[in-house]
Amino acid sequence: MNLNKLLLIYKKAKSEMEERTHNKKIxxxxxxxxxxxxxxxxxxxxxxxxxxxxxxGCAVSISSAFLLAxxxxxKSIEEVKQLSNEEYLKLIDMxxxxxxxxxxVLTPFITLRNNLD
Amino acid sequence: xxxRKDFPILKRGIYFDNSATSHKPKQVLAAVFNYYNNHNxxxxxxxxxxxxxxxxxxxxxxxxxxxxxxxxxxxxIVYVKNATEGLNLASHLLNLSKKxxxxxxSMEHHSNILPWRVNSQVSVVxxxxxxxxxxxxxxxxxKGAKVVSMPHASNVLGTINExxxxxxxxxxxxxxxxxxxxxxxxHLKVDVNKxxxxxxxxxxxxxxxxxxxxxxxxxxxxSESTPFMLGGGTVFDVTNQKIEWADMPERFEGGxxxxxxxxxxxxxxxYLMEIGMDNVRKHEVSLLKNFFKLNEEKLVxxxxxxxxxxxxxxxxFNLPGVHSHDVADFLNARNIFIRxxxxxxxxxxxxxxxxxxxxxxxxxxxxxxxxxxxxxxxNEIKEVFS
Numbered sequence: 001m002n003l004n005k006l007l008l009i010y011k012k013a014k015s016e017m018e019e020r021t022h023n024k025k026i027x028x029x030x031x032x033x034x035x036x037x038x039x040x041x042x043x044x045x046x047x048x049x050x051x052x053x054x055x056x057g058c059a060v061s062i063s064s065a066f067l068l069a070x071x072x073x074x075k076s077i078e079e080v081k082q083l084s085n086e087e088y089l090k091l092i093d094m095x096x097x098x099x100x101x102x103x104x105v106l107t108p109f110i111t112l113r114n115n116l117d
Numbered sequence: 118x119x120x121r122k123d124f125p126i127l128k129r130g131i132y133f134d135n136s137a138t139s140h141k142p143k144q145v146l147a148a149v150f151n152y153y154n155n156h157n158x159x160x161x162x163x164x165x166x167x168x169x170x171x172x173x174x175x176x177x178x179x180x181x182x183x184x185x186x187x188x189x190x191x192x193x194i195v196y197v198k199n200a201t202e203g204l205n206l207a208s209h210l211l212n213l214s215k216k217x218x219x220x221x222x223s224m225e226h227h228s229n230i231l232p233w234r235v236n237s238q239v240s241v242v243x244x245x246x247x248x249x250x251x252x253x254x255x256x257x258x259x260k261g262a263k264v265v266s267m268p269h270a271s272n273v274l275g276t277i278n279e280x281x282x283x284x285x286x287x288x289x290x291x292x293x294x295x296x297x298x299x300x301x302x303x304h305l306k307v308d309v310n311k312x313x314x315x316x317x318x319x320x321x322x323x324x325x326x327x328x329x330x331x332x333x334x335x336x337x338x339x340s341e342s343t344p345f346m347l348g349g350g351t352v353f354d355v356t357n358q359k360i361e362w363a364d365m366p367e368r369f370e371g372g373x374x375x376x377x378x379x380x381x382x383x384x385x386x387x388y389l390m391e392i393g394m395d396n397v398r399k400h401e402v403s404l405l406k407n408f409f410k411l412n413e414e415k416l417v418x419x420x421x422x423x424x425x426x427x428x429x430x431x432x433x434f435n436l437p438g439v440h441s442h443d444v445a446d447f448l449n450a451r452n453i454f455i456r457x458x459x460x461x462x463x464x465x466x467x468x469x470x471x472x473x474x475x476x477x478x479x480x481x482x483x484x485x486x487x488x489x490x491x492x493x494x495x496n497e498i499k500e501v502f503s
Contacts, residue, residue: 003447003450007501007502031463032458032459033440033441033442033457033458033459033472033473034459034466034471034472034473035440035472056472057440057472058440058441058442058443059439059440059443059502060442060443060446061440098446101442101446104442
């Protein structure tokens with residue numbers, strides 16, 4: 001993903017972040033740079049029926065939360081738990097992100113994956 | 118400053134990450150190269166010519182560095198791999214227990230927090246909104262302290278602390294004083310005698326020397342303490358019944374040291390002394406002036422003192438509405454290299470109530486036009502992110 005595309009997604013993500021109806025809320029942080037993300041999940045019969053989010057942090061982290069909500073909505077909890085970091089990066093078209101920004105991209109995803117029962 | 122020809126790496130881009138580590142001039146690299154090509158051997162143990170040459174050069178490097186920091190006796194200098202190791206060694210030599218009070222400040226790098234936190238009771242002196250040590254709080258907190266450990270200059274705020282005065286105050290209360298000079302020694306004249314501290318730690322790699330170099334100045338009072346790193350070189354004699362420790366500094370340098378690094382460290386100090394630390398300081402102040410002038414319209418929010426007399430050549434800042442990592446990433450795309458994040462100073466960022474900051478740190482090879490380039494791109498980032 002190039003910078004221009006990332007910026008477009010970032011601006012869209014900032015304008016669209018909101019807390020929608022949910023039955024599970026999870027929070028994650030990237031301590032080293034202060035990124036924070038809250039994911040609001042509507043889970044029905046093991047399926048992520050809806051994902052909304054609120055986030056403060058860098059453009060990469062906020063864009064990742066936005067793309068996560070789009071790409072993982074409708075997937076089963078089991079499917080998400082099986083997803084590797086690399087598969088996630090590919091899914092949101094950020095597999096070429098620099099090593100130093102991987103943590104920014106992965107924070108929303110790892111927050112989600114680690115908190116699914 | 119006519120030094121850029123000595124740093125071929127500058128062709129890679131504008132390097133404003135000098136507080137993390139500096140570039141190395143050709144002269145330093147040549148000194149290390151020459152040592153390994155012509156003199157290499159282990160020190161202190163051999164009778165042969167090469168070992169003698171190595172030993173001489175190793176000791177000479179300490180003589181150069183003692184001149185650099187104003188130490189009267191080169192044997193007070195212990196080589197460590199960086200200031201972090203130096204501060205850990207100081208903490209060990211002070212032989213603290215959980216009952217002992219150690220005073221630090223709100224502007225510490227983690228390396229001057231953690232060695233104290235694990236083995237003593239730490240009390241933290243507050244700073245003003247401009248990032249200067251609150252002297253009244255300092256006076257009150259140092260009462261009953263066994264140790265006061267503080268930075269000569271902050272790695273985030275750039276604040277230059279009045280370490281001479283603060284050391285005197287701490288000594289009057291009976292405390293020992295440790296100075297983290299990692300961010301001052303590369304940029305200002307550091308004089309251990311004038312400061313009067315019991316310990317002073319420096320990282321060589323931040324002042325043009327190779328990685329893995331640093332020193333801890335240890336006052337005479339601690340010269341008979343039990344070493345931290347035990348092994349070859351630290352003893353006169355070992356029998357199955359007793360250990361007879363070597364004198365300083367050998368007793369604190371267990372194992373074969375980084376001899377080539379020491380040669381490079383000394384050459385870096387010589388290089389800086391040839392320029393003159395007053396000229397280094399003047400040059401950095403001119404870059405700071407340019408930064409502050411270009412920020413007259415408050416494009417970025419600057420942390421730390423606004424008086425240039427009180428700060429070293431670094432500026433931590435935030436561009437409102439843009440995360441520091443995004444600023445650094447965008448600048449990187451324009452070949453301008455800065456730092457972003459919390460700079461190993463999480464408590465300070467908490468104190469400043471900011472999640473992170475961007476940091477541009479200058480050195481002798483940076484130019485006024487490079488600072489102008491930085492602002493051109495910062496303006497571009499503001500546009501793009503608005």
